[in-house]
Amino acid sequence: MIELVRVSQKYTYKEVLKDVTFTAEKGQITCLLGLNGAGKSTILKTIMGLTPIHGGSIRIDGEEINQNTYERVSYIPDHLAIPASMKLSDALRFMEDFYSCWNKDRANELMRFFDLDLDERAGRLSKGTAAKFNLVLGLAQDSDYVIMDEPFAGIDLFNRERIAEVFSSELVGNRGVLLTTHEVKEVEYLIDKAVLLRDGVVARSFECEQVRSEESKSVVDVMKEVLLT
């Protein structure tokens, strides 16, 4: 379980996050929803220790962030963070070099699934292909959690479907997934739980099926209700 308790962050006196509290369970898909600038990516970065927090705590299965966190939580940032000159095969070897949780077979399977060319250089990939390769790097780790920042941003329709397929497939399996997006439609039926953020504050967090059955509202309905009023 990824657990954030009253996490706050300031950036030169401006509060970016304020008392953010939510959990993302293993075996569930949790989605951070919010408008641009609501602090979605920042939350993911705080979980990965990529930006400091100024209050509250973040625990992963009860442990504070340490170097082992990165073996248990794989992070898929919103861009492909691999030097442009690197070949994809080199990038895979680089990952294998550093991550003891790297699953080579799964990496190969994913490369086939997304139909990626090992000899291509990272800098020459199209946006959609780069996003797919980015998923390969994150999902080929035998991690307990996968964190994805805007996996659909700027991706064409065909590739979006291909990426969406991943969530319900064995490639994600029983891991916990935490993702951010501002395009709810892609994930509406995929997510277990939604956490709505507005200006760095958790406006509401809910189980999607529960809202549908108890309030007969769609995720989008709740979002509109919460964020636009």
Place this chain on the structure above:
Amino acid sequence: MNRYLKLVHLEVHRFRYALFSLMFLTAAIQITGLVHTTQVRVKGWREAARLGEHSTRNFSFADVIGDLQFLFAIPILISIVVLGLYVFLIWYRDWIGRDKFAYRLFTLPTVRRNVYMAKATAIFVFVFAMVSFQLLMLLLERQLFNWMVPSEYRMSSLFAEAVASNLVFVRFLLPLDGIQFVVYYGIGILAVFVLFTAVLLERSYRLPGIVYAILYVAVCGAAIGGAVYLNLYNYFYPREITAIRFCIYLMVMGFTLTLGFRLVSKKITV
């Protein structure tokens, strides 16, 4: 192989073409200069021999290196400037650019100080590789000199003499005294750490961080400079002054590394 060494390799690998270019530049400029100067010398001696004049003294490889002070200094200065800039760029290149490699680098499953130390080690490898390359070049250049100059005009010289005849070598790059080498490069290593920590201050606190970084560099610079020019011979024995200097360096080093490690693992923002 542990992750620190892998990270060192990664950093070396990323800079390899620049490093090879610097080496190539050094070789090209120095060999060109050496060949030209040697040719001029040989020609002069031949002319003198033809006119029946006897020159007072033959010339040695060290003489030619001594003639080439400025030319030899150019590639060295260029290398120093490039490596000096890269002390900063080795960090900033991970933030700028399309790949923003910092996202990957800082989520690798290893303690962050390994990232810091690996970057520092890579810089040291580049510096020492350039110095070593210079030594190799001198060997090669001496061979070249021996081929070019007929033995009747040639005077033999020690390798160290050739090094000593170029001020850039003997004063900065390759002091003949081993202890001096250790002290010079030790201070250089310390300076790299101070600059690294300054970069991390900026990366952690951004705009106000620049002010902290400048102050930090000023304070450390004053401490290191003060230690170098420490003039307390009125009271202390030379070895005690050496010990005091050493303590100051260790303190600056300890503080810089502690702060640097803390910033890189807790405060930095990608």
Place this chain on the structure above:
Amino acid sequence: MKRYMITSALILLILASLGTFYAYGAELRLPEYKLQTLEGDLAEASKLTLLGSYVGGKGSYPIEVSTSGSKRSEQTFSNQWMKNKGPLHDQTFSEFKALYKEHPGFMRGKMGTDGYYSDQDTLIFAKASYTHSKDTDQEGTIRWSIDSLDLATGKQVRYTDELTDSVQYTNVIDVQKAGSEIHVLTNVNRVNSGNELIDMVFNAETGLPIHSVQVPLGKPSRNDRELQIQIIAEKKPTAANSRVLFLVTESSKRTDNTVSASDTIPTIFSERLFEYQYASGDVKELPLVAGAEEENRPGSWTLHSLERATYTTMHLSEEAVTINRYDLSTGFAHPQVTIKASQLGKGTISQAQVADGRIYLLLQTGDYFKNNSMPIIAVADITDGRILYQGTPAPVKANGRPDDQLDDAQFLNMTIMQ
């Protein structure tokens, strides 16, 4: 491992080249020299060190040679940082090495060799410094400080005294203990007038200043003449001596705007030698040893020294060295000793020193600026002028230097370890 090749190769390159360079290549080896005996007993030259420089190849490097061989005498970085023991480490008086070893606390920060005194009970160091006042019109302060170490108890005390005055600088010339008094003979240099010698007397027990004696030096007999004072104090820095000598030379006044070369050598009218007794404060004129006329000859000069009760003058020219010795306590004059350069086969005398009953001579055998001919050193007995040893530096090892550069060394100075 293959994919880590670049890094491995670079690190190997670094280790191999820097390692080899600093293990073998960085030493700027010079040919090695040794004192070669021409005649006599080599042991006689064991305290002698020849100083010079090696000028073969490119550049010039200071070098010293003794009976044990030769070495570079530069202050290297390692020496400055790691090896030097103190500011007096390289003094030719070996007693300082012992003092550093035995009393490192007392010796801390003490510069200069003149301020020391020691006997079996105490070790004393005195310093006189002048501090200008911040206001330029005001008088500054002369400050004496005396450090005294009780050798039996190891107790160290400091006495100080101050005097307001306006001078240029001050320095201690000699420190002696007479009974329960410590005498600090201080030179005070004033602007526009000659030096003054002040004997500051302190109580050795309490450290309180007792009185000060201005040592009378006389006045020039005419306005266009001036006095030059040469102080001849005990030669061994820490040794006790009950007296100090002054050689007072009256000469024509040097004018500031001297034009011709002959003007720069002042005419000497008289030379008088005085003895100052610390205990009594008496000043007594002693009969002069050598004639002023002879001393004034160009290319020759006289050196004076005082060692316990023995006053030694050494008159030196290229051809000969003449030594006179007097026992001041008895008034006995030792027989005069003269050693001629011609006695030693070849060369001209360039330096001579007297130490521990021996005369040390350095003879240059050629024009050393043109050809690098090696000098000759000679050691003679001071009592009868008998030559005990003659030798010359000779290369013993080329150390990679070509044969024709082996004798590219010039030795112009010598020091005697005492």
Place this chain on the structure above:
Amino acid sequence: MNKVNEWAGITFNSRDPVYAQVVRLFKEKIVTGVIQSGQTIPSRRELAALLKINPNTAQRAYKEMEDQRLIVTEGNSPSRITLELDVLRQIRAELLGTAVEAFVATIRNIDVPLDELLDVIQQKYTEAQAGKRQEPPEAPFESGEGGNNDD
């Protein structure tokens, strides 16, 4: 078990629980004979992937279907559609009932005598049956439910 086209292109109503819609989808497929009783059905994860829904939702739907005895799971073998005729009949009646209820609700405001209505129904039904024989079977509820989730 390559049934990709069988499940493709299905869209859900975003305001109703997805698991309930999956259950209903199964019921319709059974009633229309697209899946036979006794046939093995995809695993939960396979179904989630085919429908592009959350595996937990698929799990819940299966649980619901098990509770309604619509499917049976024995040990580790894949789940199957039940062979119990009672259950199947009941589903058929349930679906027919809800469809007719919806139909009645729609036309209630049109003032038409029952006879005339029955005639129209008979005529349309005969036409539909004739058309159905020429085209591959399609899930009938699909057109009725789509387009609702797009606001």
